[in-house]
Amino acid sequence: MNQEAIGIFDSGLGGLSAVREIIKTLPHENIIYFGDTGRVPYGSKSRETISKYAVQDARFLKNMGVKFIVAACGTVSSVAPDLTDELGVPYTGVVYPTCFSAINATKNGKIGVIGTSATIASHSYKKRIQAKHPEFEIYEQDCPLFVPLVENGMTDPDDEIVRLIVKRYLQKFKDAGVDTVILGCTHYPLLKRAIGQEVGEDVILIDSGKETALYTAKVLEEKGLLNDSKKQGNARFYVSDTPADFEKFAGIFLKRNISELVTQINIEEY
Numbered sequence: 326m327n328q329e330a331i332g333i334f335d336s337g338l339g340g341l342s343a344v345r346e347i348i349k350t351l352p353h354e355n356i357i358y359f360g361d362t363g364r365v366p367y368g369s370k371s372r373e374t375i376s377k378y379a380v381q382d383a384r385f386l387k388n389m390g391v392k393f394i395v396a397a398c399g400t401v402s403s404v405a406p407d408l409t410d411e412l413g414v415p416y417t418g419v420v421y422p423t424c425f426s427a428i429n430a431t432k433n434g435k436i437g438v439i440g441t442s443a444t445i446a447s448h449s450y451k452k453r454i455q456a457k458h459p460e461f462e463i464y465e466q467d468c469p470l471f472v473p474l475v476e477n478g479m480t481d482p483d484d485e486i487v488r489l490i491v492k493r494y495l496q497k498f499k500d501a502g503v504d505t506v507i508l509g510c511t512h513y514p515l516l517k518r519a520i521g522q523e524v525g526e527d528v529i530l531i532d533s534g535k536e537t538a539l540y541t542a543k544v545l546e547e548k549g550l551l552n553d554s555k556k557q558g559n560a561r562f563y564v565s566d567t568p569a570d571f572e573k574f575a576g577i578f579l580k581r582n583i584s585e586l587v588t589q590i591n592i593e594e595y
């Protein structure tokens with residue numbers, strides 16, 4: 326029972342940080358992933374455009390018959406309206422589970438948040454944390470060059486360009502003495518080693534993709550939606566531009582060859 330897939334979407338490769346964790350935590354679940362590679366990045370676009378894209382992405386997944394939808398995208402989760410009513414399918418974004426984990430992790434109440442420009446302008450993480458803990462100090466920084474780095478496979482922490490860009494964005498967290506940093510865009514866990522090297526190994530990095538995957542597992546269990554098959558689940562991937570680069574970089578990140586599993590669709594039809 327409940328063999329319908331979990332639907333996960335993002336603007337590109339970032340949501341794979343949630344996919345990887347769901348495969349690990351819920352190995353029997355089937356997954357349908359949509360990466361909007363033809364329209365990435367979302368984080369520099371207007372609220373109206375991001376909301377329109379989010380609705381189309383979610384409609385595509387709903388059309389595929391999924392039982393649960395994950396907006397594995399910090400930008401959509403921060404800026405687009407809650408899609409639960411629109412969809413009639415249970416749904417989660419990344420902000421709630423990520424903030425919950427950061428609140429539990431911090432010892433000194435100083436938390437850094439990095440995200441796309443749209444996410445940081447919305448103050449979504451800051452507002453949610455300070456609604457519970459107004460005394461916490463939240464330091465925010467947008468990192469518009471991180472998504473292009475990831476989408477072009479430039480994530481090696483020893484790459485000089487990666488190091489310089491990471492340093493430029495994160496220096497202020499070191500000065501502020503944060504003990505926890507929220508990777509508030511799901512692309513950023515792919516730069517985790519470079520970010521960790523810059524902020525220092527004592528600083529806890531909260532991975533929005535991973536936290537959302539763990540939360541998804543909890544919600545599916547509570548709702549009685551877990552797949553009770555004992556077979557390894559399958560994953561299928563859809564993109565809105567040519568599959569070649571996605572296949573290559575996603576394959577490296579997921580440590581499996583996915584080239585037979587990626588299909589291009591026209592997202593404007595949804």
Ligand code: DGL
Pocket residue numbers: 335336337339340365366367368369397398399400401441444472509510511512
């Ligand atoms: N991975 C996305 C996020 O979590 C989107 C980044 C983008 O497309 O700008 O914000």
